[in-house]
Each structure stands twice: as C-alpha cells, then as structure tokens.
Amino acid sequence: MVHVLYIEDETEIGSWVTKDLTERGYEVTWLRSGEGIEKYIQTAHIVILDVMLPGLDGFSIGRRIKKEDGDLPILMLSARTAVEDKIEGLHFADDYLTKPFHPDELTARVEVLLRRYQKNDDTLKLQHLTIYTKDMRTVDNDTGIEIHLTGKQYHLFQFFIRHLNQILTKEQLYEGVWGESYIDGDKTLMVHIRYLREKIEKNPAKPTIIETIRGIGYRVKL
Structure with a gap:
C-alpha cells in the first residue's frame, strides 16, 4: 500500500x-507540523506538504526531506499563487498545487509522481511479487521464479499496474485491454481475471492483489 506523508495544519x-x-x-x-517527520520518511512513498505551517515553513521542511532522501517525491500545497513562491517551491519539490483544488x-498529481518515482526505480514491489516495469516481467519472490503471463493476462495486469490504487470499472478494464465497449453480462473479463489470479495470487480463492470492489469493478493496491 502506498504510504502518503501529509503535512497540513488546517x-x-x-x-x-x-x-x-x-x-x-x-x-x-x-501531521500538523514538521515535528517528528524523521520517523515517517523512511516508509513514505510520497510527501504532500503545505507551505504555511507553524514553526518551520514547508519550504524549510521540504529541503530537509530532500536532503535526507532525494528520491522521495514531494508535492507542495499552497494558497500562495505568486510565481516567486512557485519557483521557490519547485527548486526542491517535484510539483506545486495551489489551493483551492479538486481532490x-x-x-492525479500524486499518481503521476508515484509513476515517475517507480519508473526511475524500474522495479515495483507488490506483496510477494517483484515487477520489473521496463519489460513488465513478474517474479515470485518466494520461489524466485518468473511468472509467465500470456496474451490478455499480460495486458490486463499491465493495465492494472498503470492504474495502481485506482478502482477500475469493468467498462474501463474492457475498453482499456480489449479496445471495445463492454457488454453487460459478458463473462470474458471475469474469466481472464480468474486466470490471472491463478498465476499471481498466493491463494486465488482469497485474492489479495487483485481486489474485487463489489458492484463496481477491481483494484490493485500498492
């Protein structure tokens, strides 16, 4: 699961x-301030950081975080719209979003930064799996054996990885993988997800990687 370190006093x-x-x-x-952030930096995948904070401001905290872990992406939030403030923030931060904003x-900005970070790393850890994102190879860490996905299994899993943490409807999955409109009642997607689970899940009967979101669709969470 993606761990977001969020620093905001409002x-x-x-x-x-x-x-x-x-x-x-x-x-x-x-967190309401930058106090005690050190113990969370090592486990965080991304930091969302407000500029106006009690004590040290967001600019000072952001620089400290980048000094400790230069590969940890930072998204700055601020009600300040001046170009000078944005430029100052972007000297160290990876993105800058002004308030008010839509969730x-x-x-979307968080997911872009996560993909950028994962792309630089070239590997993605997903429970007992290691996914090499450049060529989409999947290895079972418990056995050290590469899992061979064929045809639609490969494209379906690839689509999930490109949309980590998103709840995807059957329509989105079918259109994204098959390139066609989903027809209600069609079992094709369900069958392929079952086959995919048989290859990547520890217990396909109780899947933990590809979650079923009842009445909506499916999700793969980091």
Whole structure:
C-alpha cells in the first residue's frame, strides 16, 4: 500500500484530504507540523506538504526531506499563487498545487509522481511479487521464479499496474485491454481475471492483489 506523508495544519482541509486519499486506497499519516517527520520518511512513498505551517515553513521542511532522501517525491500545497513562491517551491519539490483544488486533481498529481518515482526505480514491489516495469516481467519472490503471463493476462495486469490504487470499472478494464465497449453480462473479463489470479495470487480463492470492489469493478493496491 502506498504510504502518503501529509503535512497540513488546517484541520478542515487536512480532514477531507486524509479521508479522500484513504478512501482511494492510500495509507495516510497526517501531521500538523514538521515535528517528528524523521520517523515517517523512511516508509513514505510520497510527501504532500503545505507551505504555511507553524514553526518551520514547508519550504524549510521540504529541503530537509530532500536532503535526507532525494528520491522521495514531494508535492507542495499552497494558497500562495505568486510565481516567486512557485519557483521557490519547485527548486526542491517535484510539483506545486495551489489551493483551492479538486481532490481528483490532487490524486492525479500524486499518481503521476508515484509513476515517475517507480519508473526511475524500474522495479515495483507488490506483496510477494517483484515487477520489473521496463519489460513488465513478474517474479515470485518466494520461489524466485518468473511468472509467465500470456496474451490478455499480460495486458490486463499491465493495465492494472498503470492504474495502481485506482478502482477500475469493468467498462474501463474492457475498453482499456480489449479496445471495445463492454457488454453487460459478458463473462470474458471475469474469466481472464480468474486466470490471472491463478498465476499471481498466493491463494486465488482469497485474492489479495487483485481486489474485487463489489458492484463496481477491481483494484490493485500498492
């Protein structure tokens, strides 16, 4: 699961951002200031950082984080719209989003940064699997054996990896993988997901990688 370190002192915006990201499948640690951030940096996949904070401001905290872990992506949030403030933030941060903002835009920017970070790393750890993102090879860490996915299994898993943490409807999956409109009642997608689970899940009867979201579709969470 993706761990978001979120630093924001405003209770109202902090509450709804934390709630929204949690509902989207992220693990969120919400801090009201930069105090005590050191113990969370090692486990965080991304930092969302407000500029106006009590004590040290977001610019100072962001520089400290980058000094400790230069590969940890930082998304700055601020009500400041001046170009000078954005430039200062982007000297160390990976993106800068001004308030107010829509939660969908925040999530989209988070996902772009996560993909960029994963791309640089070239590997993705997903429970007992290691996925080499350049050529989409999948290895079972328990056995050290590469899992061979064929045809639609490969393209289906690739589509899930490109949309980590997103709840994908049957329509989105079918159109994204088959390139056709989904017809209600068609079992093709369900059958292929069953075959895919048989190859990548430890227990296909109780899947933990490809989650079924009842009444909606499926999700793969990091």
